[in-house]
Amino acid sequence: MIKYLTIAFVLILNVSLAQEKLNIVASASMISDMAEQIIGPLHDVEMIVAIGGDPHLHEPTPSNARMVAGADLVLINGLTFEGWITELIENSGTSAKVLTVTQGIQPLTSQTYKNSADPHAWMDVSNATIYADNIAQAMIQLDPKNTATYEKRLANYKAELVALDKEIEATIQSIPQQQRILITSHDAFQYYGKRYGIRLEAIMGISTEAQAQTADIKRVNKVIREQGVPAIFIESTINPKMMQQLAQDNKISIGGKLYADSLGDKDSPASTYVDMLRYNTQTIAAALKQTAEIDDSAHKNTTNYSFIIGLGVVLLLGLGLAIYLSNR
Ligand SMILES: [Zn+2]
CATH class of the missing domain: 3.40.50.1980 (Nitrogenase molybdenum iron protein domain)
Structure with missing residues (x-):
């Protein structure tokens, strides 16, 4: 009897623990990975645009709307990366907090469209540390009892990012x-x-x-x-x-x-x-790092053309001479 009661108790405990899990929804896979690094197994993280999908062109689905509706926190890149997201959030009727993870970064202006910001800020790893800080702060607000865990995971992740930043710089400089x-x-x-x-x-x-x-x-x-x-x-x-x-x-x-x-x-x-x-x-x-021959193909083409033109001129002269000789 006691055994069954214990099992029942453990089951109830598990269910109540499971129910305590928060739903974190990220627009794109890079952001959902950063969130997972900071949150670990504490809560569930899902992404709206699946791996391999193009977040610029995403068309929200009904299941995206359900995902956002059930979220406690929605993480977006902003800077017009996800042009469709405001409408998705509004239509879902969610009460989730929406965090723009690029807040605090220095955005670059688009080279093509003069009045818009370039959204691809994650490609600079020093910006990723700002993304990580923003996500950790939002989690601490949402779930303050796990503050120590978030702070520890954030510190470890940022150390990894700083090392990556240096590694990339050295690799590019080697070209x-x-x-x-x-x-x-x-x-x-x-x-x-x-x-x-x-x-x-x-x-x-x-x-x-x-x-x-x-x-x-x-x-x-x-x-x-x-x-x-x-x-x-x-x-x-x-x-x-x-x-x-x-x-x-x-x-x-x-x-x-x-x-x-x-x-x-x-x-x-x-x-x-x-x-x-x-x-x-x-x-x-x-x-x-491979070397290419500068303008080699263009050069070869020019040579080929001069050869063909030269041959043509010689043939024409020959023909002219033959006609001249035969008419004498
Ligand atoms: Zn892009």
């Missing part, structure tokens, strides 16, 4: 200076470039909504030829066709797949925020 040019599909790496000293060129702007323009492709083609860029990169959330065409046209390689707006899945080398930044950096450095 010969004139080869530090990063060419991607969309302009997600401005914060990264500014922090770690690498020049950026992208076909599309800071959002993936706009179509690439012929002028943009010409501009990037020119950079590749003039600077002898050895490789360009595709992104995990964007169709690689355009970059593959650009690489083929310039006879250069695709340096690899970078993760900018989403983590990779569990089996990928970029399943956490820290791994994502580390993997991107190693991929970029390995590809850009």
Whole structure:
């Protein structure tokens, strides 16, 4: 009897403990990973845009609305990254606190759209420490009895971020200076470039909504030829066709797949925020350290054309001479 009572008691205790778990909902996978690092097993963290999805273009589903409705805290990047989120939050009728995790960072202005901020602030690891601080503060407010745990986990995570920041800087600096040019599909790496000293060129702007323009492709083609860029990169959330065409046209390689707006899945080398930044950096450095021949293909084409024109002139002269001789 006592045994059964104990079992019943343990079951009730488990249920009540389970009910105490809070629901934390993050818009994108990078933010949900940062939240998990700080919260650990204390509460549940879910993401709205699934791994591999494009948060710029996400279309909220009814299950997203239910997720937000049941949330205690909603974490968003802001800076117009998730253009659809305000409506989703309003329509869900949630009473959750909404935290913009970029609050307190110095936003960069978009290179393409003069009046808007560039949302990709997480690409600079020193900003990620601000994201982490903001998340930890919100958790302490929401769940003050676990303050010590949040503070400890935050300190450990920030130490990891500081080490990562130094590691990325050293890796990028190991690429010969004139080869530090990063060419991607969309302009997600401005914060990264500014922090770690690498020049950026992208076909599309800071959002993936706009179509690439012929002028943009010409501009990037020119950079590749003039600077002898050895490789360009595709992104995990964007169709690689355009970059593959650009690489083929310039006879250069695709340096690899970078993760900018989403983590990779569990089996990928970029399943956490820290791994994502580390993997991107190693991929970029390995590809850009190769040497490319500056303007080689253009040069070869010119040679071929002069040869064909020369041959044509010789044939015409020969023909003219033959007609002249036969008419004498
Ligand atoms: Zn983006």
